[in-house]
Amino acid sequence: xxxxxxxxxxxxxxxxxxxxxxxxxxxxxxxxxxxxxxxxxxxxxxxxxxxxxxxxxxxxxxxxxxxxxxxxxxxxxxxxxxxxxxxxxxxxxxxxxxxxxxxxxxxxxxxxxxxxxxxxxxxxxxxxxxxxxxxxxxxxxxxxxxxxxxxxxxxxxxxxxxxxxxxxxxxxxxxxxxxxxxxxxxxxxxxxxxxxxxxxxxxxxxxxxxxxxxxxxxxxxxxxxxxxxxxxxxxxxxxxxxxxxxxxxxxxxxxxxxxxxxxxxxxxxxxxxxxxxxxxxxxxxxxxxxxxxxxxxxxxxxxxxxxxxxxxxxxxxxxxxxxxxxxxxxxxxxxxxxxxxxxxxxxxxxxxxxxxxxxxxxxxxxxxxxxxxxxxxxxxxxxxxxxxxxxxxxxxxxxxxxxxxxxxxxxxxxxxx
Amino acid sequence: xxxxxxxxxxxxxxxxxxxxxxxxxxxxxxxxxxxxxxxxxxxxxxxxxxxxxxxxxxxxxxxxxxxxxxxxxxxxxxxxxxxxxxxxxxxxxxxxxxxxxxxxxxxxxxxxxxxxxxxxxxxxxxxxxxxxxxxxxxxxxxxxxxxxxxxxxxxxxxxxxxxxxxxxxxxxxxxxxxxxxxxxxxxxxxxxxxxxxxxxxxxxxxxxxxxxxxxxxxxxxxxxxxxxxxxxxxxxxxxxxxxxxxxxxxxxxxxxxxxxxxxxxxxxxxxxxxxxxxxxxxxxxxxxxxxxxxxxxxxxxxxxxxxxxxxxxxxxxxxxxxx
Numbered sequence: 001x002x003x004x005x006x007x008x009x010x011x012x013x014x015x016x017x018x019x020x021x022x023x024x025x026x027x028x029x030x031x032x033x034x035x036x037x038x039x040x041x042x043x044x045x046x047x048x049x050x051x052x053x054x055x056x057x058x059x060x061x062x063x064x065x066x067x068x069x070x071x072x073x074x075x076x077x078x079x080x081x082x083x084x085x086x087x088x089x090x091x092x093x094x095x096x097x098x099x100x101x102x103x104x105x106x107x108x109x110x111x112x113x114x115x116x117x118x119x120x121x122x123x124x125x126x127x128x129x130x131x132x133x134x135x136x137x138x139x140x141x142x143x144x145x146x147x148x149x150x151x152x153x154x155x156x157x158x159x160x161x162x163x164x165x166x167x168x169x170x171x172x173x174x175x176x177x178x179x180x181x182x183x184x185x186x187x188x189x190x191x192x193x194x195x196x197x198x199x200x201x202x203x204x205x206x207x208x209x210x211x212x213x214x215x216x217x218x219x220x221x222x223x224x225x226x227x228x229x230x231x232x233x234x235x236x237x238x239x240x241x242x243x244x245x246x247x248x249x250x251x252x253x254x255x256x257x258x259x260x261x262x263x264x265x266x267x268x269x270x271x272x273x274x275x276x277x278x279x280x281x282x283x284x285x286x287x288x289x290x291x292x293x294x295x296x297x298x299x300x301x302x303x304x305x306x307x308x309x310x311x312x313x314x315x316x317x318x319x320x321x322x323x324x325x326x327x328x329x330x331x332x333x334x335x336x337x338x339x340x341x342x343x344x345x346x347x348x349x350x351x352x353x354x355x356x357x358x359x360x361x362x363x364x365x366x367x368x369x370x371x372x373x374x375x376x377x378x379x380x381x382x383x384x385x386x387x388x389x390x391x392x393x394x395x396x397x398x399x400x401x402x403x404x405x406x407x408x409x410x411x412x413x414x415x416x417x
Numbered sequence: 418x419x420x421x422x423x424x425x426x427x428x429x430x431x432x433x434x435x436x437x438x439x440x441x442x443x444x445x446x447x448x449x450x451x452x453x454x455x456x457x458x459x460x461x462x463x464x465x466x467x468x469x470x471x472x473x474x475x476x477x478x479x480x481x482x483x484x485x486x487x488x489x490x491x492x493x494x495x496x497x498x499x500x501x502x503x504x505x506x507x508x509x510x511x512x513x514x515x516x517x518x519x520x521x522x523x524x525x526x527x528x529x530x531x532x533x534x535x536x537x538x539x540x541x542x543x544x545x546x547x548x549x550x551x552x553x554x555x556x557x558x559x560x561x562x563x564x565x566x567x568x569x570x571x572x573x574x575x576x577x578x579x580x581x582x583x584x585x586x587x588x589x590x591x592x593x594x595x596x597x598x599x600x601x602x603x604x605x606x607x608x609x610x611x612x613x614x615x616x617x618x619x620x621x622x623x624x625x626x627x628x629x630x631x632x633x634x635x636x637x638x639x640x641x642x643x644x645x646x647x648x649x650x651x652x653x654x655x656x657x658x659x660x661x662x663x664x665x666x667x668x669x670x671x672x673x674x675x676x677x678x679x680x681x682x683x684x685x686x687x688x689x690x691x692x693x694x695x696x697x698x699x700x701x702x703x704x705x706x707x708x709x710x711x712x713x714x715x716x717x718x719x720x721x722x723x724x725x726x727x728x729x730x731x732x733x734x735x736x737x738x739x740x
Contacts, residue, residue, distance in 0.1 A: 274564060311564075312704075314559065314703070314706075315558070317702050317703050318559045318702075321700055321701065324700040324702065325700055327695065329694060329696070333694065334692070335691065339729050339733045340732070341695070341697065341729075342728045342729050343697065343698035343725070344632075344718075345698050346631070346712075347628070347630065347710055347711075347712040347713065348715060349713075351714050351715070360698050361718070361722040361725070362696035363729055364696075364729050365726075365730050367736065371730075382627075382703070382705055383708075384705065404723055407719055407722060408715055408716075408719050411715045412715055
């Protein structure tokens with residue numbers, strides 16, 4: 001009986017200690033936590049909100065790039081301001097961004113050195129309890145406990161998988177360990193209890209870079225980051241193993257890296273269908289947010305095999321032709337961001353393979369980021385009467401050289417069995 | 418001396434023609450006149466024409482609305498007639514011509530005529546309509562992704578064919594209304610032969626597009642074929658349906674072509690969005706049977722593709738400069 005009582009008491013005390021700890025953490029850190037708001041100059045109202053936290057005694061505040069993206073893209077339209085735990089508001093200036101890792105550093109004016117968050121020296125261990133801080137849905141600052149679950153497997157740029165509720169508005173808020181050191185930054189959620197964080201080392205790197213060599217212009221800084229990232233991504237993909245898989249009578253390349261995932265579908269269950277179709281597509285599980293209507297950094301590959309012995313060859317290709325009209329870019333971009341597409345088409349038969357394609361390649365240029373393009377390729381085999389293979393890819397935010405290297409490798413990899 | 422008096426419409430079209438030998442001729446609404454004009458603006462005794470042994474003289478008989486030589490405002494009193502004079506009485510017109518009035522040169526029957534007569538041969542008309550219906554049905558079938566039975570195809574095919582007969586029928590009607598020979602079957606024959614030629618040019622155009630890459634620069638020539646065909650069709654429609662000079666026929670046919678193609682071009686242009694997020698390119702894909710051109714290799718394609726980057730970079734810079 002005594003033993004049970006002792007056990008219950010122990011349980012109670014650990015429980016209470018967890019809540020106490022969260023409370024304690026919050027109290028201690030609250031003065032260094034902010035709500036970051038983007039104010040639309042014309043209407044004077046806030047147009048988006050997020051969270052931020054101070055990372056130096058002289059007023060540097062870290063947040064997500066996507067929280068302040070409106071200002072980064074249209075500095076004349078918005079101002080950035082903070083709201084602290086006492087309800088004070090004041091303006092912030094944008095100092096540096098990391099568009100790939102969705103981070104930004106802004107600065108507030110300080111009269112005397114202020115408390116700030118320490119950035120952790122090492123990554124947490126799997127299962128470690130973490131506390132996410134932020135201001136979800138404008139409800140006021142809260143603390144959400146959760147667990148560290150390692151880095152997300154399928155992402156090219158590291159993201160921490162955090163088991164805990166990260167809600168909108170908590171973006172840019174810090175995630176700390178028991179020692180109140182920042183181990184990550186809230187960035188995205190994937191539904192119930194699954195959140196994603198930017199690892200602390202990305203922020204640390206951005207902070208050091210800012211201290212040593214502050215950027216001259218945010219736009220140029222973003223352009224350089226996008227250029228570096230596409231180079232790294234496409235080089236990794238080109239140097240990875242391209243596995244040939246069978247689709248109908250064709251052989252199609254898939255890339256054996258965890259961050260490119262493939263899916264498939266077919267109508268083989270419908271025996272009365274006029275055309276047997278099988279589709280496989282592979283895509284990069286992430287993209288880069290530039291503004292709410294401009295995304296980049298995506299990569300998609302799609303293959304479509306069609307075969308029919310029920311309809312004539314002319315009709316078969318006529319139906320296939322319509323699929324060409326449905327081609328759309330893989331990323332969202334508007335008139336202010338990109339030019340119209342320019343296309344080239346030709347009949348192409350790679351020397352190394354036995355497939356004769358009608359191939360189309362299109363590209364459009366980014367207006368604000370020089371030497372970056374969206375590219376799109378689509379080809380349909382035109383060498384067999386009753387079956388054909390469509391191969392297609394789109395990549396957004398690539399340089400000319402890398403995209404053409406990818407194009408050549410892709411074209412040479414698709415063939416008949 | 419004889420005189421010929423023609424009653425003409427405002428467009429100078431002949432309504433009736435009379436030849437007179439007597440020295441005195443009267444024109445008016447009254448039934449005792451030599452020429453009776455049932456125009457309420459014409460008086461019962463309106464105009465008198467008289468031969469004085471040397472000249473014909475015209476005299477207004479004191480009518481309410483007067484009689485005027487064309488392009489003149491003076492009432493005709495003792496007017497000496499010259500061959501070809503036109504006099505307005507009330508809202509009608511009469512023309513005076515002497516027997517020695519020159520006539521224009523006779524027009525030789527064009528070699529077209531035999532071809533045109535061939536076009537209205539019942540067998541030719543029937544064959545071209547059947548061919549038209551057959552191609553139309555085939556295209557309806559191609560555009561339908563599902564399986565199409567013959568009976569399902571029959572109704573739209575007949576509808577399409579009937580719809581296209583409206584054109585020759587319309588022209589025949591207009592010819593008839595403008596006091597020309599309707600020549601309905603000739604119009605039918607000609608129109609359907611050209612409709613078929615247009616289908617064929619369409620198929621030809623597709624084959625050429627399928628076989629060429631965007632490097633070829635002569636493709637605009639293909640766009641002229643339908644223009645030429647349409648011009649020929651309208652020209653022949655005019656030739657068969659109306660008496661008009663060559664120049665006028667050319668102008669009418671060109672205007673119709675301009676109206677048809679220019680109109681659809683303007684409609685297309687007006688639908689063009691300011692910015693198109695989707696790529697636009699030649700999507701023509703056909704069965705390998707129609708493939709005749711040799712293929713390029715990957716290297717050529719990649720080097721052609723690399724030229725696009727310069728183009729889009731330039732257009733991005735141009736737009737940046739504009740702002």
